[in-house]
Amino acid sequence: FRKVVRQSKFLHVFGQPVENDQCYDAICVSRVTRDSNFCAVNPTFVAVIVEASGGGAFMVLPVLKTGRIDKSYPTVCGHTGPVLDIDWCPHNDHVIASGSEDCTVMVWQIPENGLTQPLTEPVVILEGHSKRVGIVTWHPTARNVLLSAGLGQHGDWWNVGIAEELGESKPRNPALPSHPCGQGSIIGSCTGDHAEEGSLVADASSGFPQPSSWLSVSGKPSGREEPGGRRLLPITIFSSAPLQENLEEPMALQELDSSNGALLPFYDPDTNVIYVCGKGDSSIRYFEITEEPPYIHFLNTFTSKEPQRGMGWMPKRGLDVNKCEIARFYKLHERKCEPIIMTVPRKSDLFQDDLYPDTAGPEAAMEAEEWVAGKTAGPVLISLREAYVPSKQRDLKVSKKNMLHESRSAPTPSTGSATRLSATAMPAAVPSISISATPGGGGGLEEVLQELQALRLQVKEQGERISRLEEQLSRIENGDV
Template sequence: MSGKFVRASKYRHVYGQVAKKERQYENIRLTNNAWDSNLIKVNPKFISVNWNSSGGGAFAVIPLNEVGKAPDQVPLFRGHTAHVLDTDFDPFNDNIIASGSDDGKIGIWEIPEDYSFHHYTNSEGEPKDLQPKKFLTGHGRKVGHVLFHPTARNVLASSSLDHTVRIWDVESGKELFTLKHPDMVTSMSFSYDGNHLATVSRDKKLRVWDIREEKIVSEGQAHTGAKNQRVVWLGNSDRLATTGFSKLSDRQIGIWDAFGLEKGDLGGFYTVDQSSGILMPFFDDSNKILYLVGKGDGNIRYYEFQNDELFELSEFQSIDPQRGFAAAPRRAVSVKDNEVLKAYKTVNDHCIEPISFYVPRKSDSFQEDIYPDAPSGTAALTADEWVSKKPVDGPVLFNMSSLYNGSEPVLKPTEKTSSPSAADKASPSVPAAKPEKDSSKEKNDKSPTKEEQTEVAEASQTQSSSVAREVGALGSSSSTLSSDANDALKEDKSVDKLLQKSSELDSVNGAEDPSKETSGWDDEDDEIETLKFEQTGKKAADKTETSVKDLKTENKCEVEKPKSEVEGSELKPETPALKPKEQEVRQQKQENGSPATLQRKPEAAETKTAAAGSQNASNQENPAEKKTAAAKATSTKAEQASSAPKSLGLKQSVEKLSDLVLELDRVVADLRQSSLDKDNRLKALEAKIEQLVKAEN
């Protein structure tokens, strides 16, 4: 074993295969113009070729099904007065093609339905040339590249030696936007959604433009070599790939963040070799494969793009060099043969060879993993919609399985909508309880912290004996009142009885505890434990707090018991059968005080001014009366629950538990009120201490 690590990839064994001789296009006369373009373009129906002709510029269009040797005289698309430098097919109309010429004009052509490369002749049997539908004029010098928009219909980009890139409305012939550069643009590429354009020019700068704002979004230094560079947008991402040369004439690949070009390339340049030919990049977004075609050599390298890195897959080698190369749209591949790219290359300027790249698979079924949804021939926007900045995520996609089944393609538009999603249409009753719970937490957070209480206690210990006697008297009075309230709660065992009854009913019926998500016992325990009063009269407060914690601990233990027993229940709280009971619970809230009202009381207590100790002591009687009333009400509920038979159904047990939770919440709120009243007394003591300190000073 060599021990060499082999990276796992489903495309590791992709291979290229040239079509047989009878499937090639021969007797082609490719232009001998030295301008740097791809020279040929292809769509699912035709190949366009920059033709070597006299009497001005011309290009030829070859239907894909008319293979073999071309006649000596062929119909040409004539109309330009100088060489045709570049062509591009409309992605949404296979019979529309645009051309850029050395005469500074852009031609828009329509291929007739009865067009034939071999048999399109006039009445005398001679090949019949075709004329353009219109010319787009505006460039001051020759038009080197033309490129149709990927999502909007009738939108075309063109670059020229006048150092501009112009965006056109093909239908009206109107110039929409102009992107001014300091030098000639050598390559350009649209983003996936068509909102941005990446350009690279002779000044060795890579730029990304917001087309409709006519401004540069990002700009950075590209390759340092003197030869032309190419750029391609890497599909549905914010990454770019460029090909160029180093100062030592090494062929390089660069990966860039499209919106952070000033930071430089990602991870450094990839050095390919030292050949002199320009690398033409083609990116397959469906499989994330970048193909690099050498101009002047016969090699085609391909890399898998993943996590901002390029991983070399393999290389297609040939002894026949290519000057021109074109990749067909995704909808033109043979799905049944597991073909992932259909391409065409020129050979010795007189032949065009189809090359297919395959993923080797044994299964004859549809390979869904290598054929995700791909761009269809349907436009996502009109030119006017795109100009008005109507949002769209990208091209309209279609399901590739339709090519395998021979059925009509299922389109999947990617247009952004403002309609609510299914999650947004959920019942408002579920999230309605969350803001109430959050607001109660905010109110409870306003209670004094332990550190603040400790500082006050330390300050109180350093005061005169007269203050100590006053505090002691106040502490004794509060101790008496607090102990009376706690004794009343301890003597009344109705709460324990009610909890015991509900536990027995739940064990029989297996009901789910409705307090499981809404009671918040754990949070309330933490809040009560933090309210410790370290002052001269703190012994009385500690006794009260200990009794409260004991009561809470007993209640919590008994409430958690039915939780564990009924955990497997699948009862939903919002079943229609419980609606009448919900109305009854609301009525009880109005009579006894709703939880929202009880939660507002602590907030009101905190906003009161510091009062005298005797007034606070007298105000302590109200919580004691409330606790006694709550105990009586709880006792009444317990008697009603004890009279219920054990054969009560699931509905009755849930209702009883709901009532229990409401009562317990009210008792806890009362206890919290008494604790906050003690806070007020503490604040009053602080005020008195400050006054005495000032008087002594």
């Protein structure tokens, strides 16, 4: 009998690196030995964790600023310890979070045209971790919700909009939490002992609603070697059916060649293709996921000469739909960041509807308060038919709730340093007012004090009015009124 070949539009997907002049050269990538990606990408910026003396830093480059990067190019440098992980906000291409060995999480607002000078003042400083923060990741559908975690400890959920902690997520075996699922109500955790058993453990945070479908991949290869030096990659898959009761046993196991380091998985829910990059490896393996057994189907392997020290992943709305590009990676070398394009070979110049279904856009589906109250919502979808053009981003606004006493104004932060508050945002500086009393001018000390008190009252009233107008503007932008 003739062997039947499985039909799939992704059987011939191939990877191709860009030309040298389209890479980002002369970047000194961080040498910290961590399992994070070290790179975060969105349609506007490329961020890379770099070596820095006297603290931690990462570089933010406009996507189109390729070629050789000057040594004096400004960085984001507010941490006192090495930066371990970075992640762009999915709902604002100019906001990025960073976690560091100094046990803090910082949220930064990047100027519209990129950095022209070093950025040392974060919008928010979140403190509460007792150990280094190795993972930061944003909620995929709720605005301003951030998860931070580190090895051997719980994860903390934050509402960045008001700089408050929402609660803790305590995985059954807290060691290496993964990204939240598509609706952000379940996170996966993987530990060394469970990785050796070839399984993935995922726990739902108490009180948070559960989604109907998701896919998760272990970030660690199995420690058990099979004949021929192969190891198992644990993959847990859930279809549209209710959640599997036994999360100790994965629904599928895929054999992989021995890898030098941690595995960095990237899953595309639009195409059901999963890409697995080995840190310290020189290949990208990709598989197609189906709802029928055996669930995992190997497609191909992209191999290059240099091993990767990290990997960034471009959101679907940042791809070139005119070239049938279905994925783009940003591979970190020792001193270079190299984009790699994954393409479906087709000759037609028409828009390929089957390759580009409506995908997640930059708008949040719900507010942080709605998610905490129990609401779940999938991403707000957009069409890529018109070669999606990003809309103008709005600045991250942090409420000054409970931050200012009625009897005194907010302090003005000094240059190059931030006032550290436990789980609070940095208050904006109050405009300074100069008052002088000229001898012989008829104004005594009592009159000056009265004028000062009147001006303080005026500043307070204007501040309250600004807060009300900002809240009204926010409601208008969100469509509440």
